[in-house]
Amino acid sequence: xxxxxxxQLHDDHHHHGPTGLMxxxxxxxxxxxxxxxxxxxxxxxxxxxVMALTIRAELFKPGLQIVQPEFFNQLTTMHGLVMVxxxxxxxxxxxxxxxxxxxxxxxxxAFARMNNWSFWLLPVAAILLxxxxxxxxxxxxxxxxxxxxLSVQMGMGMDLxxxxxxxMGISSIMGAINIVVTVLNxxxxxMTMMKMPLFxxxxxxxxxxxxAVMPVLAGAVTMILTDRHFGTSxxxxxxxxxxxxxxxxxxxxxxxxxYIMILPAFGIVSEIIxxxxxxxxxxxxxxxxxxxxxxxxSFVVWAHHMFTTGMPAATQLFFMYATMLIAVPTGxxxxxxxxxxxxxxxxxETPMLWATGFIFVFTMGGFTGLICAIAPIDIQVQxxxxxxxxxxxxxxxxxxxxxFAGAYYWLPKWTxxxxxxxxxxxxxxxxIIFFNITFFPxxxxxxxxxxxxxxxxxxxxxxxxxLASIGAFGFGLSQLIFIVAVVKxxxxxxxxxxxxxWEDAHGLEWTVPSPAPHHTFETPxxxx
Ligand code: CU
Numbered sequence: 329x330x331x332x333x334x335x336q337l338h339d340d341h342h343h344h345g346p347t348g349l350m351x352x353x354x355x356x357x358x359x360x361x362x363x364x365x366x367x368x369x370x371x372x373x374x375x376x377x378v379m380a381l382t383i384r385a386e387l388f389k390p391g392l393q394i395v396q397p398e399f400f401n402q403l404t405t406m407h408g409l410v411m412v413x414x415x416x417x418x419x420x421x422x423x424x425x426x427x428x429x430x431x432x433x434x435x436x437x438a439f440a441r442m443n444n445w446s447f448w449l450l451p452v453a454a455i456l457l458x459x460x461x462x463x464x465x466x467x468x469x470x471x472x473x474x475x476x477x478l479s480v481q482m483g484m485g486m487d488l489x490x491x492x493x494x495x496m497g498i499s500s501i502m503g504a505i506n507i508v509v510t511v512l513n514x515x516x517x518x519m520t521m522m523k524m525p526l527f528x529x530x531x532x533x534x535x536x537x538x539x540a541v542m543p544v545l546a547g548a549v550t551m552i553l554t555d556r557h558f559g560t561s562x563x564x565x566x567x568x569x570x571x572x573x574x575x576x577x578x579x580x581x582x583x584x585x586x587y588i589m590i591l592p593a594f595g596i597v598s599e600i601i602x603x604x605x606x607x608x609x610x611x612x613x614x615x616x617x618x619x620x621x622x623x624x625x626s627f628v629v630w631a632h633h634m635f636t637t638g639m640p641a642a643t644q645l646f647f648m649y650a651t652m653l654i655a656v657p658t659g660x661x662x663x664x665x666x667x668x669x670x671x672x673x674x675x676x677e678t679p680m681l682w683a684t685g686f687i688f689v690f691t692m693g694g695f696t697g698l699i700c701a702i703a704p705i706d707i708q709v710q711x712x713x714x715x716x717x718x719x720x721x722x723x724x725x726x727x728x729x730x731x732f733a734g735a736y737y738w739l740p741k742w743t744x745x746x747x748x749x750x751x752x753x754x755x756x757x758x759x760i761i762f763f764n765i766t767f768f769p770x771x772x773x774x775x776x777x778x779x780x781x782x783x784x785x786x787x788x789x790x791x792x793x794x795l796a797s798i799g800a801f802g803f804g805l806s807q808l809i810f811i812v813a814v815v816k817x818x819x820x821x822x823x824x825x826x827x828x829x830w831e832d833a834h835g836l837e838w839t840v841p842s843p844a845p846h847h848t849f850e851t852p853x854x855x856x
Contacts, residue, residue, distance in 0.1 A: 583704025
């Protein structure tokens with residue numbers, strides 16, 4: 329085992345391949361591909377962010393001022409699609425590519441060439457999606473959920489969107505297969521499943537979710553495609569079909585998709601909290617089982633998105649109680665994070681700020697989720713800004729904050745240099761303050777009855793909308809701080825990071841249950 333050092337395993341310099349642009353196009357190196365996923369997802373995050381800011385500019389005050397209603401609807405739709413499929417999902421795949429092989433002691437991902445293809449499909453899909461703004465009729469305006477019958481009737485922007493969704497789905501499925509095979513087959517000797525860092529577990533379970541539900545989404549949009557062009561009537565009542573069927577198929581994908589976007593975030597937070605609390609993760613095994621329970625339950629709650637479609641009361645009750653049941657394993661996780669911090673010797677470097685910010689604000693999104701799960705309340709807040717507030721607490725303060733936590737945590741590992749704590753903390757505090765200014769007022773707007781996906785509104789909603797728009801521009805500008813932090817880190821402005829940066833700084837790097845074996849992310853464990 330001592331013949332090959334981990335540095336040689338991961339060394340690019342001994343690789344006599346193409347250079348320059350061709351190196352990036354043809355690379356099979358998991359670190360290169362991870363980097364490309366992260367850069368791609370950040371570009372998409374900025375694109376989706378520009379759309380969000382255009383939406384918030386229009387909603388700054390009542391009356392139409394910046395965009396026409398048709399274009400506004402295209403913006404809300406494309407903002408959702410770009411953020412979900414372009415920003416959040418690929419960002420987590422980028423983390424998986426970078427960290428999974430290092431964490432389990434594998435030389436690379438199992439299918440290195442397929443990995444390259446998985447990535448390069450994404451820019452193609454993104455170009456298709458964005459170019460739909462420029463075709464006759466513009467981008468699809470059916471909402472990111474692409475509900476029939478509207479999506480069946482939209483212009484050719486919808487066809488580009490369907491094609492883009494298919495390509496992104498292929499990319500996701502291949503990425504997921506790669507992760508499953510890597511984690512199950514490529515662990516170093518001694519790295520048993522229950523010794524894996526929790527990030528590996530959360531991604532393994534997420535990969536199974538992806539393999540199970542991405543084909544369902546592909547089926548849903550294919551049925552729209554054939555309804556549009558091949559004379560079928562899956563969702564056309566006049567032809568014997570049912571538009572509500574689309575909602576069932578879509579949300580059978582859509583609810584597990586919510587956990588695809590949050591389980592890897594749970595994994596990242598579960599790596600960071602122990603490091604900065606200087607204690608091993610509390611309840612490692614229960615974290616694994618809670619993650620699996622959430623994933624399994626996520627398949628039987630889909631119709632909580634459809635309480636107003638005329639379901640029988642008994643069906644509503646089933647989906648209401650099943651949804652509430654998910655709060656149990658999620659509560660186990662939050663309890664375990666807090667128990668990990670309990671009596672820990674905590675410090676609040678930038679990754680820990682993002683991770684604790686995640687727990688606090690994401691949990692608020694969890695609570696409003698429970699409120700939306702109550703069928704009689706949901707019927708009141710359906711399609712209002714309350715729902716918009718809820719899922720932005722989950723996806724921004726949840727998924728996005730965890731991504732930033734992980735980025736600051738592993739930037740020293742990725743670049744070889746420490747980032748600036750001042751810049752990182754500035755980024756965090758600006759983000760969490762402006763995030764709450766943007767989205768907290770939306771709870772009140774929703775409870776007062778303001779509908780979502782509407783370019784104009786009654787005068788009574790003016791004050792909270794102005795506040796939300798100010799918050800949104802503050803939040804958007806705050807993200808430029810992250811660019812500064814990353815550029816300075818990559819340029820090597822900070823001090824040099826050790827092979828195990830946080831262990832170097834703190835003397836501890838707990839990632840596995842007590843007693844924690846020595847683990848640096850770079851040294852494959854060896855059985856003596
Ligand atoms: Cu759901």
